[in-house]
Amino acid sequence: xxxxxxxxxxxxxxxxxxxxxxxxxxxxxxxxxxxxxxxxxxxxxxxxxxxxxxxxxxxxxxxxxxxxxxxxxxxxxxxxxxxxxxxxxxxxxxxxxxxx
Amino acid sequence: xxxxxxxxxxxxxxxxxxxxxxxxxxxxxxxxxxxxxxxxxxxxxxxxxxxxxxxxxxxxxxxxxxxxxxxxxxxxxxxxxxxxxxxxxxxxxxxxxxxxxxxxx
Numbered sequence: 001x002x003x004x005x006x007x008x009x010x011x012x013x014x015x016x017x018x019x020x021x022x023x024x025x026x027x028x029x030x031x032x033x034x035x036x037x038x039x040x041x042x043x044x045x046x047x048x049x050x051x052x053x054x055x056x057x058x059x060x061x062x063x064x065x066x067x068x069x070x071x072x073x074x075x076x077x078x079x080x081x082x083x084x085x086x087x088x089x090x091x092x093x094x095x096x097x098x099x100x
Numbered sequence: 101x102x103x104x105x106x107x108x109x110x111x112x113x114x115x116x117x118x119x120x121x122x123x124x125x126x127x128x129x130x131x132x133x134x135x136x137x138x139x140x141x142x143x144x145x146x147x148x149x150x151x152x153x154x155x156x157x158x159x160x161x162x163x164x165x166x167x168x169x170x171x172x173x174x175x176x177x178x179x180x181x182x183x184x185x186x187x188x189x190x191x192x193x194x195x196x197x198x199x200x201x202x203x204x205x
Contacts, residue, residue, distance in 0.1 A: 023104040027152035032105050033112040055152035057182060077112065 005062035006047035007094065015041045016100040017069060019092060027055035030096045038100055039071035042089060050093065065094040107159040129168040135175060145178045153177040 011017060021036035029051050044067055049060030073086040080086070125133075139145040153174035157165070165173065179185045 023102050025104055027148055027155060028106075031111050032109040051148045051151075054146045054148035057146070057149060 007062050007064055009044055009047070009065040010094060010099070011041045011044070011065075011067060011097065013041050013043055017041060017067075017097040018100045019069075020096050020098060022096075024052075027052055030092055031090065034071065034076065034090055034092075037071055037076055039069040039075070039090075042068040042070045045091060048093075050095070066091055067094065067097065069097070106155045107157070107162045108155045125168075132168045132172045132175070136171060139175065139179075144182065144184055145175065149178045149181075150174045 016038065017040070018038045019030060019035050023032075023035070044065060047063035047065045050064045051060065053060035068089050069092050070087050070089050073082055073088055074080045074084060076088060136145070136150070140147070150171070151174075154162075154170045157170065157173070162170070176190070180187060180190070
């Protein structure tokens, strides 16, 4: 059934990934500041219709795996002044992630 | 490299002082919120369409419009894009409401 089709999950918790450095127009849920940064998969959240397609009233299928990815703040912000082990978790769709 | 950045995507950019203040919502703001909920339930709009339309506002308009002004703009855009309402229909209805308010108040 088309509605239940999901793309297979490529990553699992603990995998190192890099966010694609891409700058498309349209509705994109990957924050600008995290593009090109490296992090670790914290968990697979599930698979959902692609919001980039839903934004244009299209079905967004097959569903895209969504991950919670953990980044070290010192990797994200130049000259970060907080604690060295501070992290930020961001939910990112699989098509924005590359194996590292 | 093209590094297009939407005006809304401001994480990490320098910002002015954050003014924390409580305020009541105006009746029209509550109505806009209700409209959004109803349209979603009737599958006439997705939150992603709402976001896309808000995110495609020019920087100047994005900054000047209030939260619910951006919402009603985006709801209107979505309904026109989907053909739920026509531009002519909307224009006539707005004129009707304005005439009513001018006469009544």
